[in-house]
Structures are given as structure tokens and as C-alpha cells.
Amino acid sequence: MPNQTITPEAAHAPHAPHATGRERFAAATLWLPVIAVSVTATLWYDRLPAMLPKQWNGAEVTSTAGTEIMIGITGAIALLGAIAGLIAVSDAAADIRRGLVLAAGCAAGLAAGVWLVTAGLVIATGSAEPDAGAWPLLAALAMGYGLIPFALSPRRPQHREPTTADPATVPLGATESGAWFTTMTVPMFLWLAGGLAVGAVALAVFSVLENGAGAGGVFTLLLTAGICLTFARLRVSVDRRGLRVVSSLLRLPIKQIALDQVASARAETIRPGEWGGWGYRILPGRSAIVLTSGPGIVVERQNGTLFAVTVPDPALPAALLTTLAAR
Amino acid sequence: MLFRVDPASTVSIAEQLAVQVRAGVADGTIAPGTRLPSARELARALDINMHTVLRAYAQLRDDGILEMRQGRGASVRADAGAGTVHLVELADALLAEARKLGVALPDVLTLIQTRG
Numbered sequence: 001m002p003n004q005t006i007t008p009e010a011a012h013a014p015h016a017p018h019a020t021g022r023e024r025f026a027a028a029t030l031w032l033p034v035i036a037v038s039v040t041a042t043l044w045y046d047r048l049p050a051m052l053p054k055q056w057n058g059a060e061v062t063s064t065a066g067t068e069i070m071i072g073i074t075g076a077i078a079l080l081g082a083i084a085g086l087i088a089v090s091d092a093a094a095d096i097r098r099g100l101v102l103a104a105g106c107a108a109g110l111a112a113g114v115w116l117v118t119a120g121l122v123i124a125t126g127s128a129e130p131d132a133g134a135w136p137l138l139a140a141l142a143m144g145y146g147l148i149p150f151a152l153s154p155r156r157p158q159h160r161e162p163t164t165a166d167p168a169t170v171p172l173g174a175t176e177s178g179a180w181f182t183t184m185t186v187p188m189f190l191w192l193a194g195g196l197a198v199g200a201v202a203l204a205v206f207s208v209l210e211n212g213a214g215a216g217g218v219f220t221l222l223l224t225a226g227i228c229l230t231f232a233r234l235r236v237s238v239d240r241r242g243l244r245v246v247s248s249l250l251r252l253p254i255k256q257i258a259l260d261q262v263a264s265a266r267a268e269t270i271r272p273g274e275w276g277g278w279g280y281r282i283l284p285g286r287s288a289i290v291l292t293s294g295p296g297i298v299v300e301r302q303n304g305t306l307f308a309v310t311v312p313d314p315a316l317p318a319a320l321l322t323t324l325a326a327r
Numbered sequence: 328m329l330f331r332v333d334p335a336s337t338v339s340i341a342e343q344l345a346v347q348v349r350a351g352v353a354d355g356t357i358a359p360g361t362r363l364p365s366a367r368e369l370a371r372a373l374d375i376n377m378h379t380v381l382r383a384y385a386q387l388r389d390d391g392i393l394e395m396r397q398g399r400g401a402s403v404r405a406d407a408g409a410g411t412v413h414l415v416e417l418a419d420a421l422l423a424e425a426r427k428l429g430v431a432l433p434d435v436l437t438l439i440q441t442r443g
Contacts, residue, residue, distance in 0.1 A: 175335040179372035181328050181364045237364070239372035316329055 017094035026101050026152035027085035033078040033112035033145065041071045044119055049128040052118050056136065061129040067119075074115035081108025085149070092273055095283050098153045105146025113142020167264045168319040169326070178324065179239035180317045183248060184310075186291055189232035196225035230254070231279065231291065236309055238317045240324060243299055245289055245309055254280070255289060257307060262325035263300045267314035270296035275308060297321070328357060332373050340375055344383035352392055352403055353412040363393070363401040390415045 019027070045067075052070050053061040084104035088097045117139040121130045172178055200221035207214045233248040242262060245255040275281050275288040286306035290296075296310035297318045311317065328351065332343050351357035363369070366384060370377040384401045387393040392407045392415070404411075425435045 170329075172331065173333055173335075176331055176333040177373050178329060178331040179364075179369065180330070181368075181372075183362055235364075237368075237372060240374060241372070320329065 017091040019089040019091075019094075019097070020154065023097060023153050024089055026149035027089045029149050029152065030082045030085035030101065030104055030108055033108040034075070034082050036112050037071070037075045037078050037115050040116060040119065041075065044123055045071075047123055048119060049122065051128065052122060053129055053132070054118075056132045059131040059133075064129075070115065070118065074111040077111035078108040081105065081111070094156065095285075096276070098150060098155065099284065101149035101153055102146045105149045106143045107146075109145025110139070110143040112145070113139035116142075167266045167322045168315065169323040170316070170319045172320075172323055177240060178320050179237065180320050181235065181237045182311050182313075182317070183233060183235050184291055184312075185233045186231065189228045193225045193228035193232060196221050196228065200225060226250075231289075234289070234291070236297075236311050236317070238297075238321045238324070242324075243297070243307075243309075243317075243321055255307070255309070257299055257301065259321075259325045259327075261301050261303075262321060263302050263304075264325070265297055265299045265318040265321040267318045268296060268298045268308070269294065270298075270308055270310050328361065328363070330369065330373060332375060334375075339379075341379050341383040341386065344369075344380065345386050348383075348387055348403075349390070349392060349412050349415070352407050353409045355409070357403055359403050359405045359407055361403045362399075363403070365400045 048067050050067055051064040052067050053063075054065045054070075055061070055063040081104040084100055087093055088100040088104070093100060117135050121132060121135055122128060125131075170178060200218050203214050203221060204218045207218055230247045230250055230252060234254070235244075235246045235248045237244045237246070240259065242256060242258040243265070244253065244257075246253050270288070270290055270293065272278050272290050272293050275286070275290050276283050278290050281288045281290060285304070286308070288296075288308040289310070290308070291310050294310060295312060295314045296308050297314045298306060298308045299321065300306055330344060330347060332340050334340065336343065338346075348357065348363070352359075363384070364372070366377050366380040369380045384393055384395060388395050388401070391411050392404060393401045394404045395401045421435065422432075425432070430438075
């Protein structure tokens with residue numbers, strides 16, 4: 001292939017989804033917050049009071065939490081971060097590995113920071129309600145721990161499947177225009193949206209009776225119901241305006257790729273595992289709207305990023321999109 | 328569902344659209360119950376006049392292929408299929424033949440009714 005140039009960086013960058021030694025080491029550093037919390041909790045447990053400060057207002061402690069609860073919550077978050085690291089080194093997570101260890105490191109770092117600063121302050125001052133000063137800032141800075149596994153993980157090149165053949169086209173006359181439409185309905189999302197809306201109304205009534213308790217829950221339920229409703233019926237179209245995905249029920253445009261952004265389009269089998277699951281997925285260098293496991297259109301943009309949407313019989317729309325984009 | 332129109336063709340755009348829907352229903356690529364895009368949407372997609380699309384849809388409704396409901400747009404009738412399309416084609420052929428022979432429409436209708 002004459003157009004392909006291999007930069008020294010690309011030559012050394014990992015191509016296979018298998019985790020490299022450096023990536024395994026990066027994921028292993030996520031166990032440090034777990035070790036820090038568990039070792040200090042064991043060493044300090046006898047010297048700590050039953051309640052630890054949780055919030056400060058200036059020098060005054062405004063709320064407290066049980067020591068065991070504090071150990072449990074911060075330890076559990078740190079442990080979840082470490083487990084996320086184990087998931088990150090699996091082959092399926094290759095494309096999101098770097099982002100995952102960053103997020104896991106931030107969460108675990110923050111949890112460990114909160115524990116160390118709070119318990120450390122109580123131990124150091126000998127007071128159950130010490131003056132915190134600027135120390136909580138240190139706990140927040142501990143979130144930066146995520147940068148360590150992130151920096152240790154090498155950047156992975158965009159994984160792209162080699163296209164074996166030229167994408168198919170539709171023979172359109174010079175003066176002819178073409179448009180393709182399909183509508184996909186997911187009845188489960190409709191039922192889910194209905195159920196959530198009923199739940200939201202019930203919670204809203206409860207909230208009014210109980211002087212505003214659970215008002216946040218009503219909002220969350222309604223938001224989730226709205227998201228379900230958005231994806232319950234989608235209209236996908238390919239025409240002179242490019243590829244468009246519109247929520248049919250809410251008349252809300254979800255995605256549009258103009259023709260001048262389209263490099264090529266092809267029909268492929270979409271496996272949700274490879275695109276990060278169901279729904280609207282965003283991964284480094286690619287995004288997708290996945291409603292089912294099966295056939296779909298994969299669009300390669302001019303900037304090299306990919307977008308996929310599952311549709312029945314994608315060969316025709318993919319060919320039409322390629323044809324219209326080439327005009 | 329693919330729609331393609333050629334403004335340079337001698338066949339009217341409305342007729343081009345109607346022919347494609349009829350062909351799709353006849354060969355089964357457009358299943359009964361399929362919802363067609365709204366006239367506004369299809370007109371925008373193909374850069375044609377909305378009334379052209381409405382004319383095509385109205386023709387297909389009169390042929391018994393589409394049903395149009397207020398606010399729900401046009402969809403292929405549940406009983407529409409190859410049979411309906413064939414019947415429409417036979418009616419067109421009958422009318423064309425009658426015109427050629429100079430037989431007026433009421434006479435054609437009487438001819439059919441006496442056989443019913």
C-alpha cells in the first residue's frame with residue numbers, strides 16, 4: 001500500500017487488544033488506594049472514635065459518619081476502582097482501557113484521600129472534631145491519582161478493520177436523487193418509559209404529601225423515562241442531507257452526519273460488545289446507536305472516526321450514502 | 328425503503344414515487360403496515376415540492392394501497408399486497424382500452440356492474 005506510512009510511534013504502539021506489560025502495571029497501581037485504606041484502617045482502628053467528621057463549615061464540623069461506615073464506603077470505592085482495573089486489562093476493553101484506568105484511578109484516589117485526610121486529622125490532632133483547615137483540599141487533589149495509571153498506559157492507535165473491497169454503490173443517474181428511510185421500534189423501551197412515568201407520578205404524589213421528600217427521584221425517573229422514550233422509536237434516513245437518526249416520538253434529531261463529512265459507508269454486523277453496549281455509545285474515535293445485535297451501517301467520516309447505527313437490511317442505505325457522498 | 332426520483336424524466340415525479348411504492352408493495356419489499364415518511368420529510372429529503380408527494384400519496388390511497396390518518400401519516404394498508412396492485416393495474420389497462428375504443432366511463436362502469 002503506497003499511501004500508508006508507519007511512524008516510529010505507531011510501529012511501537014500496541015495493536016492487538018491484549019494488554020501489554022505497561023498496561024498491566026498501570027492497572028496494578030489501582031490496588032494502591034485499596035492497600036492504603038485497608039492498612040491504615042487496621043492500624044488506626046483502635047485509636048479512632050466511633051464517629052468521624054464528614055463535613056466542615058469553616059473550623060466547625062457540621063456532620064459526622066460512623067467510622068465503620070466511612071471505612072466501608074471509601075474502601076468499597078477503592079476496591080471497585082481496582083476491580084475496574086482488572087476489567088480494563090481484558091481484551092474487550094482495549095479501546096477504552098486508558099480512559100477506564102483514569103476514571104477508576106480518580107475515584108479510588110478520591111476515596112482513599114478522603115479516608116486518609118479525615119482519619120489522619122483525627123489521629124494527628126487527637127480530637128474527634130478537629131479543625132480541618134485546608135486539608136480537605138488535599139483529599140480532592142488525591143483525585144489526581146488517576147493520572148498515574150493514565151500516564152503509564154500507552155496511547156493506542158485507532159483500531160480500524162481493513163476494508164477488503166470498495167464500498168458498494170447505488171447506480172443513480174446524474175439528475176436522479178435518492179432517499180432511504182426506515183423506522184425501528186423497540187417496544188421494551190416504550191413499556192419501560194411508561195413504567196418509569198407511572199413511578200415518577202407516584203413518587204411526585206408521595207413527595208407532595210411528605211413535604212418535598214424524594215423530589216430529586218422524580219426528576220431522575222422522568223429523565224430516564226424521557227431517554228427511554230427517545231430511543232423507543234427511531235427513524236433513520238439517508239438522503240442529500242446525509243445520515244440522520246431522529247427520535248420519531250419526540251421529533252428530536254439525535255445524530256446527523258452531513259454528506260461532506262462521509263468518507264464511506266458499509267454494512268456490517270454490529271456486536272454490542274465491540275461498541276460498548278446498547279443505546280447511544282461513545283468510545284474513543286467512534287460512536288454508535290445500538291438497538292439490537294445484528295446488521296447495521298458503519299460510516300467512516302473524513303476525519304477517520306466511525307459511527308454505527310443498527311438497522312435491518314443495511315446494504316442499500318450504506319451503498320446510497322457512499323454514492324451520495326461521492327457526488 | 329428507497330425512493331428515487333429523476334426530475335429530468337418524462338414521467339411526473341408524483342407518478343415516479345407512486346410507481347415505486349406500488350412495485351415495493353407488489354414484490355413484498357414494502358410490508359403491509361409499513362409507515363411511509365411524512366410528505367414534508369420525503370419532500371425535504373428529495374428536494375421536491377411537498378404537494379407532489381401528497382399527490383402521489385393521494386393516488387396510492389385511491390388505489391387502496393395506502394391509508395392516511397390525521398396526525399399519523401401514511402402507511403401501507405394491512406390488506407394491500409400484490410393482489411391489490413395487480414387489480415389497480417388491470418383497472419388502468421381496462422380504462423386505457425376503453426379510451427382507445429371510445430367507450431365512455433359510465434358505460435365501462437355499467438359493463439362491470441352488470442357482471443357483479
